[in-house]
Amino acid sequence: xxxxxxxVSEYITHHLTNLTxxxxxxxxxxxxxxxxxxxxxxxxxxxxxxxxxxxxxAIHVDSMLWSIGLGIVFCWIFRxxxxxxxxxxxxxxxxxxxxxxxxxxxxxxxxxxGHNKLIAPLALTVFVWVLLMNLMDLVPIDLVPxxxxxxxxxxxxxxxxxxxxxxxxxxxxxVFILMLYYSIKxxxxxxxxxxxMTPFNHWAFIPVNLFMEIVGLLAKPFSLGLRLFGNLYxxxxxxxxxxxxxxxxxxxxxxxxLLQVAWGIFHLLVIPLQAFIFMVLTIxxxxxxxxxx
Amino acid sequence: MNINLTLIGQMVAFVCFVMFCMKYVWxxxxxxxxxxxxxxxxxxxxxxxxxxxxxxAQEKAVxxxxxxxxxxxxxxxxxxxxxxxxxxxxxxxxxxxADRVKAAAHAEIEQESNRAKxxxxxxxxxxxxxxxxxxxGAEIDRSAHAELVDKLAAEL
Numbered sequence: 425x426x427x428x429x430x431x432v433s434e435y436i437t438h439h440l441t442n443l444t445x446x447x448x449x450x451x452x453x454x455x456x457x458x459x460x461x462x463x464x465x466x467x468x469x470x471x472x473x474x475x476x477x478x479x480x481x482a483i484h485v486d487s488m489l490w491s492i493g494l495g496i497v498f499c500w501i502f503r504x505x506x507x508x509x510x511x512x513x514x515x516x517x518x519x520x521x522x523x524x525x526x527x528x529x530x531x532x533x534x535x536x537x538g539h540n541k542l543i544a545p546l547a548l549t550v551f552v553w554v555l556l557m558n559l560m561d562l563v564p565i566d567l568v569p570x571x572x573x574x575x576x577x578x579x580x581x582x583x584x585x586x587x588x589x590x591x592x593x594x595x596x597x598x599v600f601i602l603m604l605y606y607s608i609k610x611x612x613x614x615x616x617x618x619x620x621m622t623p624f625n626h627w628a629f630i631p632v633n634l635f636m637e638i639v640g641l642l643a644k645p646f647s648l649g650l651r652l653f654g655n656l657y658x659x660x661x662x663x664x665x666x667x668x669x670x671x672x673x674x675x676x677x678x679x680x681x682l683l684q685v686a687w688g689i690f691h692l693l694v695i696p697l698q699a700f701i702f703m704v705l706t707i708x709x710x711x712x713x714x715x716x717x
Numbered sequence: 718m719n720i721n722l723t724l725i726g727q728m729v730a731f732v733c734f735v736m737f738c739m740k741y742v743w744x745x746x747x748x749x750x751x752x753x754x755x756x757x758x759x760x761x762x763x764x765x766x767x768x769x770x771x772x773x774a775q776e777k778a779v780x781x782x783x784x785x786x787x788x789x790x791x792x793x794x795x796x797x798x799x800x801x802x803x804x805x806x807x808x809x810x811x812x813x814x815a816d817r818v819k820a821a822a823h824a825e826i827e828q829e830s831n832r833a834k835x836x837x838x839x840x841x842x843x844x845x846x847x848x849x850x851x852x853x854g855a856e857i858d859r860s861a862h863a864e865l866v867d868k869l870a871a872e873l
Contacts, residue, residue, distance in 0.1 A: 446721065476719055484723040491727060495734045502742040509749035511756050525746050544747075545739035553734060590720060594727025 432668045437472065439565065439664045442588060443580040444469040446482020470579070484588055491585035494556040498549070524552065528703070535707045538714035540606075546710075547703050550595065554652065555699035557586040561659055561691060565667045586656040586698075589649065596649030599706050603644070606713040614716055648705050655698045659691050842870040 430438070446469060448454070450462040455470050468485075469475040475482060505521040514522055528548045536543050561584045569581040585591045607615045619637040620630045666687060669680040846866060 444719075444721075478721070479719070480721050482719065482721040482723075483726060484721070487723055488726050488730075492730050495730055499734060499737050499742070502738070502746070506742050506745040506749075509746050511749055511752035514753075522746065522750060525743075526750065529747070542735075542739060545743040546735050548743060549731075549735045549738040588723065590723035591727045593720070594724040595731050597724065598728045598731045 432671070435668055435671075436661075436664050438580070439569070440582070440661075441472050441475065441580045442484040442582050443486040443578060444475040444478065444482050445485050446475070446478030448474060448478060452477055484582075484590060486581050486583065487585045487588040487591050490560065490583055491557060491591050494560070494585065495553055498552045498556060502548075502552070524548070531704060532707055535704065536711045536714070538610075538711065540710075540714065542602075543707060543710055546602075547707050550599075550706050551699050551703040554586060554595075554702050555696060557584065557591070558656055558695040558699055560584045561587070561656060561663070561695065562688060565660075565663050584656060584660055586652055587660045589653045592653040592656075593645070593649035595702075596645040599648060599709060600645035603641075603709050603713045606710060610714050611716050644705075644709055648702065648709070652698050652702050655694060659687075659694055662687050663691075838870045842866050845869060 445466070447464045447466050448460045448469075450460055450464045452460040452464075452474075454460065454474065469478060469482065501517070502521055505518050509518060509522070525548060528551055529544055532544045532547050563583060568583045572578040572581050582588065607618075611618065619641070620633050622633060622637065624633055663684075666680055666683050669676050669683070672680075
């Protein structure tokens with residue numbers, strides 16, 4: 425909740441700032457008055473302006489740790505189930521995990537018609553990982569950041585990795601690289617032909633075709649990553665606004681609480697849906713990369 | 718909201734997790750699930766087969782039962798026949814035995830009476846001789862009249 429010394433806009437900005445570790449450029453005047461030496465310095469950013477000044481050579485420690493942590497949770501749960509999986513009667517966690525695996529397997533079978541051992545595990549990883557990252561959105565917005573601030577003195581914390589475009593685009597670019605790899609591997613020169621000779625099959629249109637196809641190709645990873653980011657970012661934003669509403673006075677407590685519940689329930693739909701969409705599009709894009717015309 | 722090294726970091730993490738999943742998660746899970754599927758299919762097939770077998774066995778059992786009843790009936794029949802036959806045979810044997818005993822008894826009686834007759838004849842001869850001696854008052858030479866006396870005795 426917004427403290428007395430914090431305005432609402434400060435509260436919101438605070439919640440949208442990642443814990444960033446990066447290299448400040450030489451000569452940068454920090455918020456506490458010190459000036460960075462000419463070689464630059466690797467430090468934790470103290471707010472959005474410093475993070476912006478770091479440019480590319482910075483890392484969102486919170487996004488990274490939560491993302492990897494959730495990935496490890498996924499691996500741990502699924503590996504422990506895989507180890508004790510046998511053909512007997514499944515129970516409890518095994519049942520749940522097998523349900524997810526079967527669901528992913530069916531989706532892959534329906535969409536992807538080539539033979540590739542990578543696609544199904546990739547889809548499973550994408551689905552469960554993104555789902556776990558999205559689920560962090562349901563953790564009360566102030567709980568973890570406040571806890572970390574009070575106990576460890578960490579000032580910034582975003583616990584939903586999928587509201588960080590770096591995370592979603594990182595996965596999308598990973599998928600994009602796989603798309604390019606399989607396009608070239610499966611189609612060979614046909615891939616170049618596909619880019620240059622469609623949709624207008626005439627040599628004079630090659631530049632037009634190339635432009636259109638390359639834009640279309642590049643749009644895929646961007647739409648993939650930004651769709652997930654946009655949905656979750658918007659969701660988190662609403663949660664932050666509702667949380668800010670609590671500070672608007674005792675009168676607002678009840679409507680804010682109701683809004684919180686309503687948005688939480690609505691978000692319960694968005695969370696798996698976005699994970700599912702990300703998985704399905706990953707499969708579809710890779711399936712297109714495998715289709716030789 | 719800046720694009721930075723996090724993107725690269727996430728890509729690396731992504732690759733690692735996908736590879737882990739591909740190597741250690743997916744194959745054993747799918748193998749276990751496929752095996753269970755097969756087991757269930759086998760089980761269902763076995764159940765089908767078993768119910769079919771049961772039907773066959775029931776049919777066979779009914780047939781056997783019928784055969785057994787038939788056989789039992791025929792055995793009882795045969796036994797009855799044999800019993801009647803045995804009784805008949807025993808009766809016949811008894812009749813034969815009785816006849817035989819009767820015949821033997823008759824023969825013995827005949828023999829006894831013959832023997833008694835013989836004895837009596839002998840005694841009658843002696844009596845006749847003695848009577849004749851008394852009547853004649855003289856001794857009759859037995860040897861001289863032996864032929865006559867024997868003749869007399871035989872006529873008795």
